[in-house]
Amino acid sequence: AQSVSQHNHHVILSEAASLELGCNYSYGGTVNLFWYVQYPGQHLQLLLKYFSGDPLVKGIKGFEAEFIKSKFSFNLRKPSVQWSDTAEYFCAVNQGGGATNKLIFGTGTLLAVQP
Amino acid sequence: DAGVTQSPTHLIKTRGQQVTLRCSPKSGHDTVSWYQQALGQGPQFIFQYYEEEERQRGNFPDRFSGHQFPNYSSELNVNALLLGDSALYLCASSLWAGQQPQHFGDGTRLSIL
Secondary structure: OOEEEOOOOEEEEEOOOOEEEOOEEEOOOOEEEEEEEEOOOOOOEEEEEEOOOOOEEEOHHHOEEEEEHHHOEEEEEEOOOOHHHOEEEEEEEEEOOOOOOOOEEOOOEEEEEEO | OOOOEEEOOEEEEOOOOOEEEEEEOOOOOOEEEEEEEOOOOOOEEEEEEEOOEEEEEOOOOOOEEEEEOOOOOEEEEEOOOOHHHOEEEEEEEEOOOOOOOOEEOOOEEEEEO
């Protein structure tokens, strides 16, 4: 069965610090990969997605992620975080091929950015 | 352009009761999926509706059932509520059953006493 692991449950950073959140998945076939963000009191929003092609994908608000197939990883990065990045971040995987858009989510990482 | 709307926002029920949650998909979308997000967990897929039929189901008991109407809106029904059913229930819509990404609603917070 597919699963997603996010190893950082809580992360506290100061503004301007660099961010890297880990995400590993287990599935041997083609996958689509996503990072979603959930700001306090708001709905899940898509940060970025990987379907195929360049393994380094850029998303909104300066976020990027790198797909490393050999490591089954899709880590999220941002060079300099802002207080407004305080939110919960979810990595998700979907079986590729377009037959289904069912998402398997990780448990999430709660990021707190201190001003 | 209306996004995904869910109602009610919050709901309090007691054990053994039944509950119905509602979802209107984003304009133009015909596929609706439901997820359960327990406290401290990521969302878990419950099921997906397309063309008024359940197309795919996650690992949830039969107490969880759904329906999709001709206007593509959907309901999630949970019978014989348990304390463990307390969670945020999310609805997501898409243009078709395999399309990514999906658009999520704000969710319904269900509390079981």
